[in-house]
Amino acid sequence: GQQLNQSPQSMFIQEGEDVSMNCTSSSIFNTWLWYKQDPGEGPVLLIALYKAGELTSNGRLTAQFGITRKDSFLNISASIPSDVGIYFCAGSSGGYQKVTFGIGTKLQVIP
Amino acid sequence: GAVVSQHPSRVICKSGTSVKIECRSLDFQATTMFWYRQFPKQSLMLMATSNEGSKATYEQGVEKDKFLINHASLTLSTLTVTSAHPEDSSFYICSARDRGRYEQYFGPGTRLTVT
Numbered sequence: 308g309q310q311l312n313q314s315p316q317s318m319f320i321q322e323g324e325d326v327s328m329n330c331t332s333s334s335i336f337n338t339w340l341w342y343k344q345d346p347g348e349g350p351v352l353l354i355a356l357y358k359a360g361e362l363t364s365n366g367r368l369t370a371q372f373g374i375t376r377k378d379s380f381l382n383i384s385a386s387i388p389s390d391v392g393i394y395f396c397a398g399s400s401g402g403y404q405k406v407t408f409g410i411g412t413k414l415q416v417i418p
Numbered sequence: 419g420a421v422v423s424q425h426p427s428r429v430i431c432k433s434g435t436s437v438k439i440e441c442r443s444l445d446f447q448a449t450t451m452f453w454y455r456q457f458p459k460q461s462l463m464l465m466a467t468s469n470e471g472s473k474a475t476y477e478q479g480v481e482k483d484k485f486l487i488n489h490a491s492l493t494l495s496t497l498t499v500t501s502a503h504p505e506d507s508s509f510y511i512c513s514a515r516d517r518g519r520y521e522q523y524f525g526p527g528t529r530l531t532v533t
Binding site for chain 2: 338340348349350355357397405406408410411
């Protein structure tokens with residue numbers, strides 16, 4: 308089955324710093340999604356990517372769909388305390404196919 | 419837009435009883451809904467996919483007779499955990515996909531504790 312490797316698994320950063328996390332897949336994906344999950348809550352969709360090479364921003368967040376279709380990254384600029392949470396990448400091989408989730412990146416921001 | 423609700427948010431039940439969890443799409447029609455299970459500090463594990471008006475498709479290793487899924491309308495899917503046991507205690511999250519779109523939108527989750 309499809310496997311997603313997400314890294315880093317956790318990170319501590321100072322408020323104001325930029326953050327980068329990425330996901331790689333063992334197979335080609337046609338859709339990449341990035342979610343954020345707060346404790347005890349469901350994941351919230353941050354960015355959706357549909358084309359290889361696509362670069363999309365949502366406020367301070369920027370995500371890219373890798374050219375090889377096997378990877379994606381998420382950048383957060385000028386981190387703030389409310390960025391704390393777990394970030395999941397998710398991918399699917401086809402538009403209406405089920406998605407596979409990465410293991411998550413736990414982000415902690417030090418004020 | 420794209421709001422998904424779940425009810426209840428928390429439930430405690432005794433071993434051997436059944437629990438029903440509801441998932442509703444509030445402002446869109448969800449032709450497909452997904453049910454996930456999440457253990458502490460772990461990722462989301464897909465349990466089943468349900469399409470409105472048809473039987474759910476279960477992932478390998480998920481007992482369909484234990485986790486009954488019904489998707490009777492375009493805005494409601496239910497997950498019933500039958501004869502619950504302590505090992506069924508977990509965080510259950512549903513997601514819904516709008517007709518014609520690829521993104522999944524998640525509900526807030528239901529914390530099930532079986533004593």
